[in-house]
Amino acid sequence: MAEFKQQGPVCIVSGLLDQQTVRSLWNDRSSILAPETAALKLAEIEYCDSAGVAFLLELVSIFAAKGISLKLVSPSEQLKKFITLYDLNDFFIEEAK
Template sequence: MINFNQQEQTCFVSGRLTQVEVKQLWPKRQELFTASTQVIDLAALEYVDSAGVALLLAFVRLSHPSTEEKSGSRQLVNPSEQLVKMIELYDLDAFFSKK
């Protein structure tokens, strides 16, 4: 199970993000964040598979339904230890920050 906790400009993501969750979240992915979300904190993400990594990368580019432009300014920060291994495996350092 995955949880999204919005606090001002940061959304804290916790739980597990696997193909099962991605299938459920994909249709409503644009509704998961507010227009003001600038940072997606991943410190409490326990487990991520490759489908989850792809969804996280999609989150960076998504615009909120109430805005017309893609913000492109969202940051993925504080990847968990397990996610760090995936980042290294897929050479995705440019997309994640250790804040």
């Protein structure tokens, strides 16, 4: 299961972000993050599959529809491998600035 911890404008995502977790979070995707969220810090994600990446990109899309830029920052080592494998570098930022 994934956990979303809000710390001001940054939300720290930890745990597992897999297909089963995404199914349980999907209906709440529009309200899972505080409106002032500017970045999702992903360093504490233990495991993420393609459904998890799609969910993260869906959150970015929801914010973009509101005219807000939501950044995906500091991906975990496991997530970095996934990003490289599927050439998703344009969507993720190495370190939070």
